[in-house]
Amino acid sequence: MATYEHEVVIIGAGPAGMCAGMYAGRAMLNAVVLERGFPGGELLNTEVIEDYPGFEHVLGHELAQKFADHAAKFGAQIKTGVTVTTLRKRDDGMFESITDGGDVYLSPTAIITAGGTPVKLGVPGELEYAGKGVSYCAICDGAFFRNQTIAVVGGGDAAAEESDFLTRYANKVYLIHRRDELRASKILQKRVFENTKIEPIWDTVVEQVEANGEGLVHNLKLRNVNTDARRDLPASGMFVFIGFRPNTGIIEGHVQHDSMGYLLTDANMMTSIPGLFAAGDLRAQLTRQVTTAVGDATTAAIAAEKYLKALRDGQKEPKIEGTGGYTA
Numbered sequence: 001m002a003t004y005e006h007e008v009v010i011i012g013a014g015p016a017g018m019c020a021g022m023y024a025g026r027a028m029l030n031a032v033v034l035e036r037g038f039p040g041g042e043l044l045n046t047e048v049i050e051d052y053p054g055f056e057h058v059l060g061h062e063l064a065q066k067f068a069d070h071a072a073k074f075g076a077q078i079k080t081g082v083t084v085t086t087l088r089k090r091d092d093g094m095f096e097s098i099t100d101g102g103d104v105y106l107s108p109t110a111i112i113t114a115g116g117t118p119v120k121l122g123v124p125g126e127l128e129y130a131g132k133g134v135s136y137c138a139i140c141d142g143a144f145f146r147n148q149t150i151a152v153v154g155g156g157d158a159a160a161e162e163s164d165f166l167t168r169y170a171n172k173v174y175l176i177h178r179r180d181e182l183r184a185s186k187i188l189q190k191r192v193f194e195n196t197k198i199e200p201i202w203d204t205v206v207e208q209v210e211a212n213g214e215g216l217v218h219n220l221k222l223r224n225v226n227t228d229a230r231r232d233l234p235a236s237g238m239f240v241f242i243g244f245r246p247n248t249g250i251i252e253g254h255v256q257h258d259s260m261g262y263l264l265t266d267a268n269m270m271t272s273i274p275g276l277f278a279a280g281d282l283r284a285q286l287t288r289q290v291t292t293a294v295g296d297a298t299t300a301a302i303a304a305e306k307y308l309k310a311l312r313d314g315q316k317e318p319k320i321e322g323t324g325g326y327t328a
């Protein structure tokens, strides 16, 4: 068990955390990025990225490595295999990030970039074929399924909206739901029912995802929850939208969030806890992409630098130049 002191502690080395680390490094701040796994975040679960400017086609793990190298080049220290279990602000204004190994990282500012976790179905083949036909992101992966038959699993707003979106690419979208009606808002339901490319499959769950000889998804094994009747559904893709949980549980004490648990920030990415900034997928915002994650992180790191300067200047409640105001 050891205690470390930094000017900024960044939690999570996905695109947001590595970008924040890079900017903190360029600002010559004594920063550390704590990552429970390997640097990359969701990029490591993504086969190909085609919508990051400057890269028409880049493998997820290659982009992750480029981010890590770039951050390291400017002096960012990324510690891997370190899970932060508690993040709290002490009465003396210092943040304490406590790790699973019992180490304590003290810092006057912290940036949380811990992303979120798509809820999984938990069926055989799902994780094995993630990125090989199984996806949790329509805007990211939809274009890989042009003129194909795919399935969407879920019954809420995300499942309805993304089914409709995916018909831009797919010939046919089966919407598999374990109940006999959608939970989605009426307007989204209307869109689904009016879209002739979408066919709902009610009262049904996916029991297994099967791949062809090339390791790509080609069949889903379904079960009707009322009759227990089983059947095959040939499909080259399965998009799962049964929930997404922001990884904010480590924050001790109240921090403002929206109804889904995403963190609310002001325009400088500062949360309702002064000195705690948030960037990337765990922040309440319209969309969650690599571009938005690094955009948030740029602002957060620069704002953290200004916050530190204001602290050094003796301001008790540091003010950062900016528009302020909370946004969702």
Ligand SMILES: Cc1cc2nc3c(=O)[nH]c(=O)nc-3n(C[C@H](O)[C@H](O)[C@H](O)COP(=O)(O)OP(=O)(O)OC[C@H]3O[C@@H](n4cnc5c(N)ncnc54)[C@H](O)[C@@H]3O)c2cc1C
Residues within 6 Å of the ligand: 011, 012, 013, 014, 015, 016, 017, 034, 035, 036, 037, 038, 039, 040, 041, 042, 043, 045, 046, 047, 048, 049, 050, 051, 052, 082, 083, 084, 085, 113, 114, 115, 116, 118, 131, 135, 136, 137, 139, 140, 141, 247, 250, 279, 280, 281, 282, 288, 289, 290, 291, 293
């Ligand atoms: C299948 C899939 C495909 C995608 N495809 C695209 C695409 O084509 N284009 C695009 O722009 N976006 C895509 N996205 C979205 C994109 O990957 C995310 O928006 C982006 O990764 C968000 O970055 P982030 O840094 O906020 O979070 P993440 O990438 O989730 O990184 C968070 C990091 O924090 C770490 N962490 C979490 N909790 C802790 C803790 N307690 N202690 C220490 N470390 C912790 C995690 O291990 C992780 O490394 C895709 C997402 C998925 C799931």
